[in-house]
Amino acid sequence: MDVLVFGAGSLGTLVGALLARAHDVTLVGRDPHVSRVREGGVRVSGAVEARTAPAATTKYDGSAADLAVVAVKSFDTAAAADALGAGSFEVVCSLQNGLAEETLAARLDAPVLAGTATYGARLVEPGHVECTGVGRVVLGARSGGTDPRAERVGKAFRDAGIETLVASDMPRRLWEKLAVNAGVNAVTALARVENGALTDDPGRELARRATRETARVARAEGVSLSNRRALSALDEVVTATEANRSSMLQDVDDEKRTEVDAINGTVVERAERHRLDVPTNRTLAALLRTWEVGRGVRKAGGGSVPPESTSRGESRQ
Numbered sequence: 638m639d640v641l642v643f644g645a646g647s648l649g650t651l652v653g654a655l656l657a658r659a660h661d662v663t664l665v666g667r668d669p670h671v672s673r674v675r676e677g678g679v680r681v682s683g684a685v686e687a688r689t690a691p692a693a694t695t696k697y698d699g700s701a702a703d704l705a706v707v708a709v710k711s712f713d714t715a716a717a718a719d720a721l722g723a724g725s726f727e728v729v730c731s732l733q734n735g736l737a738e739e740t741l742a743a744r745l746d747a748p749v750l751a752g753t754a755t756y757g758a759r760l761v762e763p764g765h766v767e768c769t770g771v772g773r774v775v776l777g778a779r780s781g782g783t784d785p786r787a788e789r790v791g792k793a794f795r796d797a798g799i800e801t802l803v804a805s806d807m808p809r810r811l812w813e814k815l816a817v818n819a820g821v822n823a824v825t826a827l828a829r830v831e832n833g834a835l836t837d838d839p840g841r842e843l844a845r846r847a848t849r850e851t852a853r854v855a856r857a858e859g860v861s862l863s864n865r866r867a868l869s870a871l872d873e874v875v876t877a878t879e880a881n882r883s884s885m886l887q888d889v890d891d892e893k894r895t896e897v898d899a900i901n902g903t904v905v906e907r908a909e910r911h912r913l914d915v916p917t918n919r920t921l922a923a924l925l926r927t928w929e930v931g932r933g934v935r936k937a938g939g940g941s942v943p944p945e946s947t948s949r950g951e952s953r954q
């Protein structure tokens with residue numbers, strides 16, 4: 638398969654480098670990472686060891702590919718979709734947190750699959766990504782049911798040695814992941830604690846409230862996600878990732894914009910459509926957004942501040 642991975646950061650580089658064991662892969666990312674990949678390929682260390690040499694570019698030129706995998710942060714999804722609009726793909730698949738596939742599907746002609754990833758990835762330095770945990774990619778039709786394109790993409794991932802499940806209940810899986818992230822990410826980021834701190838009150842109860850609210854909104858959206866199922870997913874993730882610093886806490890540590898809009902923000906926005914009140918998610922989202930504005934990584938009305946004008950002036954790579 639010809640695969641384009643749009644968003645060669647931590648997850649995109651890991652997935653792209655692993656896919657390159659079996660397919661022709663092009664990474665779309667930013668310098669200095671892209672230059673380093675062009676010079677010496679990608680080194681994967683940690684839970685998976687590999688060295689591969691995908692092609693890499695900082696500017697997608699509209700070349701056609703069988704599959705485009707989208708792995709930008711959620712606030713860059715619309716821009717990624719606009720860039721991908723120049724190309725033609727048999728299928729596009731998001732591996733992002735949140736409900737990014739809706740944004741992609743609204744902007745692209747190509748069919749869009751839903752996907753989630755529980756692999757852990759961290760870009761250590763340009764050209765070098767660490768796999769911090771072998772998880773699983775789950776992908777399938779955006780609205781549920783079967784889709785031969787999902788089967789083909791699932792096989793392509795498995796052929797490259799990536800643990801992959803093709804699922805027919807992606808709406809529930811996306812909302813279940815959203816419910817877990819709504820509970821874990823903002824609470825750990827605001828309290829500056831590892832996920833394991835949510836095994837005890839008061840963190841546990843706060844996370845459970847956010848998760849319960851999300852499950853309720855999912856049901857209002859027509860997705861079958863019981864409180865019990867969502868809460869048990871929350872418990873499982875907290876226990877399995879006790880020592881983790883959540884992705885949102887890592888963003889806060891690095892003074893980077895977080896994915897709060899795509900997580901608690903999405904819950905609030907969808908709840909409003911159904912005239913539901915989600916006070917815990919509303920408060921968590923407002924606090925995180927206040928932090929982002931205060932740290933200068935978010936404009937007061939929303940939107941990212943260019944990296945060169947943030948307090949640390951760091952590249953977003």
Ligand SMILES: NC(=O)C1=CN([C@@H]2O[C@H](COP(=O)(O)OP(=O)(O)OC[C@H]3O[C@@H](n4cnc5c(N)ncnc54)[C@H](O)[C@@H]3O)[C@@H](O)[C@H]2O)C=CC1
Binds near residue numbers: 646711732
């Ligand atoms: N890192 C991880 O272990 C996991 C991440 N995820 C999800 O995957 C998504 C990506 O996360 P990370 O890889 O951690 O983020 P990241 O910030 O490391 O990677 C995103 C990359 O996309 C690049 N990018 C954005 N717009 C671009 C453009 N227009 N042109 C070229 N490059 C562009 C950025 O420079 C950055 O390197 C998020 O939604 C995250 O929640 C999900 C599971 C695990």
Ligand SMILES: CC(C)(CO)C(=O)C(=O)O
Binds near residue numbers: 734885
């Ligand atoms: C599952 C969890 C909560 C693991 O930390 C995660 O997805 C994240 O940190 O974004």
